[in-house]
Amino acid sequence: AQKITQTQPGMFVQEKEAVTLDCTYDTSDPSYGLFWYKQPSSGEMIFLIYQGSYDQQNATEGRYSLNFQKARKSANLVISASQLGDSAMYFCAMRGWDGQNFVFGPGTRLSVLP
Amino acid sequence: NAGVTQTPKFQVLKTGQSMTLQCAQDMNHNSMYWYRQDPGMGLRLIYYSASEGTTDKGEVPNGYNVSRLNKREFSLRLESAAPSQTSVYFCASSPWDSRGETQYFGPGTRLLVL
Numbered sequence: 001a002q003k004i005t006q007t008q009p010g011m012f013v014q015e016k017e018a019v020t021l022d023c024t025y026d027t028s029d030p031s032y033g034l035f036w037y038k039q040p041s042s043g044e045m046i047f048l049i050y051q052g053s054y055d056q057q058n059a060t061e062g063r064y065s066l067n068f069q070k071a072r073k074s075a076n077l078v079i080s081a082s083q084l085g086d087s088a089m090y091f092c093a094m095r096g097w098d099g100q101n102f103v104f105g106p107g108t109r110l111s112v113l114p
Numbered sequence: 115n116a117g118v119t120q121t122p123k124f125q126v127l128k129t130g131q132s133m134t135l136q137c138a139q140d141m142n143h144n145s146m147y148w149y150r151q152d153p154g155m156g157l158r159l160i161y162y163s164a165s166e167g168t169t170d171k172g173e174v175p176n177g178y179n180v181s182r183l184n185k186r187e188f189s190l191r192l193e194s195a196a197p198s199q200t201s202v203y204f205c206a207s208s209p210w211d212s213r214g215e216t217q218y219f220g221p222g223t224r225l226l227v228l
Contacts, residue, residue: 004156035216045157045204045219091156101172102147102206102217104156 002027004092004105011110013082020067021077021108023092032096034075036066039089039107048090051075079110087112116140118220120205126226127195135190135223137205145208146188147172147217148180150201157204163188195227 003026013019025034036048051059051066059066067076079086092105121136139146144165149157149172159172163182177199179191188207192199202224206217 043202043222045206045217047216047218050216093157101162102157102159104149104158106156107154 002029002032002094002096002101002103004094004103006092006105006108008108009106011108012113013079013110014113015084016081018078018080019082019110021079021090021092021110023075023077023105025073025075025092025094027073027094027096029096032094034066034068035093035095035102036064036075036077037091037093038086039091040085041088045091049077082112084112084114086110118205118207118218120203120220120223122223123221124224124226126228127192128228129196131195132191132193133195134192135203135205135225136187137189137220138187139205139207139218140186141207141218142185143207143209143218144185146182147206147208148178148188148190149204149206150174150199151204151222152201160190160203192225195225197227199225200227201225 005024032053034051038046049061049064051068063080065078089107091107094103118139147162148160151157158174161180163169166185181189202222204222205220208217209215
């Protein structure tokens with residue numbers, strides 16, 4: 001069975017600083033995808049970044065980067081130069097070998113302080 | 115191009131009542147999903163449909179039924195609503211079988227069962 005763990009229920013960061021949101025996963029699938037989503041207070045789910053299990057390089061998308069350590073089964077999200085608009089819930093998710101089942105972690109609430 | 119649409123946006127039911135949540139996507143995606151999100155928690159998969167004509171149970175299918183009416187539409191039915199089904203329901207869609215493809219989410223339906 002697949003499982004996503006996010007051990008930080010809440011995080012605070014000062015505006016313009018970088019922050020790392022932790023995600024560890026458990027799977028026996030030989031190939032999988034890892035995703036991060038943002039959910040602002042308005043409720044919609046916004047896709048941020050993707051990392052494939054066989055990708056050699058860590059994924060980056062603008063201010064978002066994914067620190068992927070396959071041996072440790074971790075896929076931490078790094079947000080550089082935090083902005084007030086980054087305050088939201090952040091979910092780590094995994095899509096397994098069959099490409100069908102997505103599993104989400106419990107989320108981390110990030111608050112950016114002015 | 116509307117993406118993923120859900121109706122209704124908000125619904126109040128009494129215990130024992132039935133209702134159907136509607137979801138449609140216009141991105142020609144093969145896979146569609148129904149999730150529930152309880153307060154302060156991540157998304158849990160209720161049912162998914164890998165392609166038109168197929169449906170499979172997710173993590174929390176009890177009390178729900180689904181219909182993949184055609185490629186565009188995937189409905190979720192509560193036959194006899196219970197207070198434990200009070201939640202926000204998200205529909206999502208995704209292209210088939212690529213582990214690198216994210217899901218695209220609808221805006222959600224807030225359901226309150228009294």
